[in-house]
Amino acid sequence: MTITDLALPSTDIDPFSDEALADPYPVYKQLRDLGPLVELTQHGVVALSRHAQVVDALTDSQTFSSADGVGLNDLSNSAFQNTLIGSDPPEHTRWRAVLAERLAPRSLRELKTDVVTRVDEYVADLVSRGSFDAIADLARAVPVAVVLDLLGFPQEGRDQLLGWAERFGDINGPANERMRAALPAVDELFGWLATTCTRDRMIPGGFATTIHEAAERGDIPEDAVVPLMSSYALPAMDTTISAIGSAVQLFVENPDQWEALRENPALIPGAFNEVIRLESPIQAFSRVTRRTYATEGFSIPENVRVVVLYGAANRDERKYPDPDRFDVRRENVDHVAFGLGTHACPGQGLARMEAHAVLESLTRRVRTWESAGEPRRRFTNITRSLDRLPVVVHQ
Numbered sequence: 001m002t003i004t005d006l007a008l009p010s011t012d013i014d015p016f017s018d019e020a021l022a023d024p025y026p027v028y029k030q031l032r033d034l035g036p037l038v039e040l041t042q043h044g045v046v047a048l049s050r051h052a053q054v055v056d057a058l059t060d061s062q063t064f065s066s067a068d069g070v071g072l073n074d075l076s077n078s079a080f081q082n083t084l085i086g087s088d089p090p091e092h093t094r095w096r097a098v099l100a101e102r103l104a105p106r107s108l109r110e111l112k113t114d115v116v117t118r119v120d121e122y123v124a125d126l127v128s129r130g131s132f133d134a135i136a137d138l139a140r141a142v143p144v145a146v147v148l149d150l151l152g153f154p155q156e157g158r159d160q161l162l163g164w165a166e167r168f169g170d171i172n173g174p175a176n177e178r179m180r181a182a183l184p185a186v187d188e189l190f191g192w193l194a195t196t197c198t199r200d201r202m203i204p205g206g207f208a209t210t211i212h213e214a215a216e217r218g219d220i221p222e223d224a225v226v227p228l229m230s231s232y233a234l235p236a237m238d239t240t241i242s243a244i245g246s247a248v249q250l251f252v253e254n255p256d257q258w259e260a261l262r263e264n265p266a267l268i269p270g271a272f273n274e275v276i277r278l279e280s281p282i283q284a285f286s287r288v289t290r291r292t293y294a295t296e297g298f299s300i301p302e303n304v305r306v307v308v309l310y311g312a313a314n315r316d317e318r319k320y321p322d323p324d325r326f327d328v329r330r331e332n333v334d335h336v337a338f339g340l341g342t343h344a345c346p347g348q349g350l351a352r353m354e355a356h357a358v359l360e361s362l363t364r365r366v367r368t369w370e371s372a373g374e375p376r377r378r379f380t381n382i383t384r385s386l387d388r389l390p391v392v393v394h395q
């Protein structure tokens, strides 16, 4: 059976075209309005764009499997086989356990003072300049300073990691030009991990050492080391950069919301949720059905690839009143920007720590924001990022 036999609403809308990537939200609304399950004829997949169905897919890994890859093309799905993100339990449970302790709230609490101090010193210096590019000078600088040391990769080649991570969002998209242009990054990254990130060259105490130690103990096979290192190296950077960049953009555009945050910094955790609800750093991943899934009078059988549109679910009007409005006081803890269930982002505590530290420091130092030029968007298949965001700050 092909998906065209499924009697689902169908459309030739391409959520990965340049037009859609420039402003995906009207496209997502069209998809949500078409139905809970919509065939995307250009890509031969079924789109889940409403909050309820996205939650179903993320919380039921027996029906919605990640083991055939979570990208939208065969090349990346085979390259990322046996990684954390591209596996199901029981393998997934073993891979995930390796760094669980390092990313648990107790371990993160030990890092907090250092992260907050580093971020605050950096932001103080930046704000004293009066104007800066919120992407190059802030959003990229913070995860590079915080996460690279934590991962514990050797200095040699580290500077390339950000470039590889930035291509992750293209590699996992459909087999379009963007995806093909990004593909060499996969071999480069895996080559670097295999030849440079060997046990003897790791910075002691880093996540990468913990992964090597798990293999030495026999908790994971030796050939799982490189895929597992890639699992953390790639999604740890670009996502957080995207979130910090979007936060600044939304506050520049919504001065009343900045004022509210400055008056009451206790709103910062909720405000950060609101930023990633509205501008979800990861917009899409996929799953393959292992059995029939039925919802609201429609159904799909086993072996159908579905694209899970996190960014569309987070703006579903069935779930959030006035969904396109940025409101730092909104009830929004049930957004799906960090995923849910088996594959829910294990780095979310760290990402929140970094972003909260940035916002706390900025609320103390920046009275008002002003745009200093057109923001420039980076067009990537499954992530949402800016490339340039010039701002002036008034203290």
Ligand code: HEM
Residues within 6 Å of the ligand: 058, 066, 070, 084, 085, 086, 096, 231, 232, 235, 236, 237, 239, 240, 243, 276, 280, 281, 282, 285, 310, 336, 337, 338, 339, 340, 342, 343, 344, 345, 346, 347, 348, 350, 351
């Ligand atoms: C704002 C920042 C971040 C966002 C929005 C984000 C988002 C996500 C999402 C949506 C998933 C779920 C994928 C799925 O459903 O298949 C995920 C998984 C993952 N994230 Fe994050 N992430 C962020 C930061 C981080 C950081 C800092 C790290 C590393 C410490 C990280 C490591 C991972 C890993 C390893 C997975 C795969 C988990 C698994 O398959 O079990 N992420 N992330």
